[in-house]
Amino acid sequence: MAAEAAKLQAAEAAAAAGVPVPGADVAEGVEGAEAAEGAEGSEGTDEAAVADGPEAAAPEGQDAAESAPDESAESADSSEPPAPSEAAAESAGEDEGDEPEEAVEAEPVAAPAPAAVPAERPVRERAEREPVRLARAPVVYDPAAVEAVRAVLAEGGAPAELAEPAVAALGERAAQALREDPWQVLALAGVRVEHADGFARALLGGECGPDDERRVRALVVWLLERAAEQGHTALESSVLRTALEKQSVSGAEEGLSAAIAEGRVLVFQDAEDVPGAKPAATDEGDEGPPVRLLLGLDRYALAEESLADGLDRLLKTFEGDDLDWESAAAATSSPSAAALVRAAAVSGLVTHTGGEAARAEPAALVAAARELGLRAYAAAYTAEGRRRLAAHLGEDTAVTVAGLLSGQEGPGREADGSLALDVLAVLDAPQLDVELSATLVEAVPDGARLVLSGDPGVLWSAGPGRAFADLLAAKTCPQVASRTPDPGPIGELVSGIGIGELTAVEAPGKEVVIVPVRDPREAVHRTVQLVADSVPRVIGVPATETQVITPGLGGAVGTQVLNAALKERLNPGPGRFGGFDPGDRVVYAPEPGLTLPGTVLSADPEGLNLDCAGTPVLVPRDQVAALRHGWAMTAQQSAGLRWPAVVVVLPGDAVQALTRAWVYTAFGRGERHLSVVQGADQGLAQAVAGIPAKDRTTRLRSVLREQAREQAAE
Structure with a gap:
């Protein structure tokens, strides 16, 4: 459809700004820790400057003048509808045509050859499993x-x-x-x-x-x-x-x-x-x-009304059962998991909110339901989220939303077209736009239990709507709020951001580090230094497991510039295969908001061969243009994903684009370590305290409440 094609292109072409990080107490930098440990910089590199800490000057020969953010792909006239969401703002300038400014000069440190395929061997290494093919069926027009x-x-x-x-x-x-x-x-x-x-x-x-x-x-x-x-x-x-x-x-x-x-x-x-x-x-x-x-287009109006009808249907058709749900609740490992089991026992629709640690609770519900003999499944939005679920439930029980609806994963369909299940827990619910939410709910059979779970503090879906937030606001079904906190200094920092407070946290193991910068060029330089050297050496997380997150695609510190600099340092090469070389980290976005990270293994006449977290993927030749380098990505692209270490880059020109939801999402992607390249000064704290999210005009909450009023009047 034209609208869908427009969304795909919009996710790659518009204007973006930069973004910032915790500005209060500046923790001792990773570089400072290295200096304390006696780390010596190689002669002629920037390691000495890094070891000197935040006050170190920019590398010799670099221009310290701050660059202005690049302009929007659309004309910035005042005829535009309301200000773009974070999803739109982050899809800045990918196809602008302006060349990114020169990346910082790479240090003369040899990049390790990719473990899977030597950089000089473009011969395809056949995987044991048949690779997933990302080809789309060709469309033939008259x-x-x-x-x-x-x-x-x-x-x-x-x-x-x-x-x-x-x-x-x-x-x-x-x-x-x-x-x-x-x-x-x-x-x-x-x-x-x-x-x-x-x-x-x-x-x-x-x-x-x-x-x-x-x-x-x-x-x-x-x-x-x-x-x-x-x-x-x-x-x-x-x-x-x-x-x-x-x-x-x-x-x-x-x-x-x-x-x-x-x-x-x-x-x-x-x-x-x-x-x-x-x-x-x-x-x-x-x-x-x-x-x-x-005023609205019928496509989205019908999706919201269909979603409301589907949610109402699940509440009305639920009849309960005689199973021992109380014993199942008592057997769970946390009070919040027990509360969720008890809520699902008495309602066909339940919402569940919580952070990363709370993901274990819907998993516990599904496990309990299966012990009771029910056909129960848990669905994540991303493949990486599915892998985290599978650690709790096993491969057969954990699915992705797309795989469930397509029939490639999970129980398949009944004769009437509904999903062959009794209980479905959907994690990452904030990432589902209104159309996908409606499609999913329509597929759940009458009488089944649906649990929609997610973190209400993260960025909303890349597509239109805010279905999960509207359902929470309507209060038309039981709601369970997890009391399980995310652990460690990162969890403490992110929890504070969720309630609008940016506070310093104790990080004795360098779990959270703030790296102040003065201008975009220094931000790029510091980012490359952290990923390539400091984080691997001090924290013990290799560059292949460290993700950079920045506010936009374009601009002086956007993904384009950062990826160019990181490639030059970590995997230099001519980009012989559609701009890519073996060992390059890439991302593929089959639709806005759904990101598939991977590493290029090799190329052959069929296309590029990727390793996506152990799954071989073949990108056909005509689809290679849809790939982007993936050392750095936006917060919207990172939603639903996690890495051992994350470097969040917040340039000074991004203050106006910052929201609490953006900061919460970006900071929460790191499991063991978070470095913040901070150039936003007090703009970060002001955004966290005063701008929860970019608002969206939707109708779902009103439709749900109207349904509830009509039922109460009957």
Whole structure:
């Protein structure tokens, strides 16, 4: 679908800022620990500077001038809908076309050859298991339809490369559709309003203007699609009206009314928690509760309503059983796990919240249910999350959400199409967007138990909606909040961030280290030094198990620049195979928010061979362009994943992009060690204390509460 393609491209092209870290008491750096241990720097390297600690000067020859963040891929005019979510903000500038600024000079330390395949041997090493193939089925379009669209595009001065996407989005009559309504080109990914206006003028001449009904209709849909990329499932009518006016539409109110009348968008009245909203007039002339008028695309409106109906169905069809749930609860290892077992015993729908340590509790529920003879499974959002679950439950019981729905993992389907299970615990629930949530809930059979579990402090899904947060806020089912704290200094730090407090923690084993920096170049240099030398030597975690997390893809300290610098230091090479060499760390994102990390093993005529945590994966030649280097990634990409050590980079130009959820997510990815390259000063503490998350406009909470009111009135 065009919207899905747009989401994929949006996750790779937009503008990003940088981000910061704990600024209060600065713990002694890893470098300081090395100095205390008598570590000697090699002559001609930067080890001496690192050992000197935070006050060390930038390496000789480096420009200390701070670089400005790169601009958004979209024009930064005021016609945009609400500010982008973290997911959108982090997908900055990947396809901008600007070359990243020069990476810091690598130190003359030999990089270890990849253990699996020597860098000089591009010959494919056959794995014992057949590799997973990431190939997508090729789509074949009617050549005549494509050629007809290509002719219309040429007439309007548009790139011929848009022909196949136009047929995919508009159908085989796309050429006629574009000739009659040129602004439909806005349905294609990457097309901006000024492009569409120029295309329309070329085809229509003087017949078109800013108030052309066709233009206004297309703009309304385009603005709502862009809002969905930023996480919203709907927008207030006033927001849309303002955005239309900033696109030179003089009759914005009439344009919205026309779009509603034609069914292009749906209109809703939302009466839930609307600060400053005007009371609604009732039929009796009295004033009802405050309402706001929301407009949304039917795709997301139907997903939210389908999800609400599915959740309500699970509550209504649950009948319970005579199994000894109390004994099962008593046999669990923690009070929180016991509370979760007891809650699931009496309800078909339960929510469970907690941090990383609390993941053991839904696993304990599933194990208890299986002991009672039920078909119980636990599903994680990522493959790495599944591996952590499997440590508690075994490979057959732990699945991924995608694998469960596709039938490649788990119990399969009943004759009626529902999942063949009695109990399903879904971890990482905040990472499920509203459409995936609706699909998952629809697949759970009547009478089954569904437990949705997750950490409410992490970043919301990369796709539209905030399904888990809305369900928690609606309070329409039993809720269990874990009392199991995450252990160690990292757990203590992250727990404080979750309640808006950034405090210094005792870290006698250098579990948490703050490395102050003055400018982006120093931030890059310090990051490379930590990953390649300091963390392996002092903490004992190799570079292959250390992950760098930074706010955005573009910018002076984005993933592009950091990955270039880390590759030069850790695995230098010419990038012979589509920009990659054996030993390169990479990430593959089949969809926004779902990240598959791996290491390049080799290349052959079929494509690139990866090792993804022990699973062989083949990336076909035509899919290699979807890979990115993976030594550094954004916090949104890292959600649901964990590493032994993490280096979070927070440049000074990222302060405005910081939220508590971003910091909480990034800091919580490290198991044993967290280094923070801190250039944000007090901006970090201010964000943690005052900006919980970038808001999203959704309807699910209102729909759930309305359902509850109607049932109470019956």
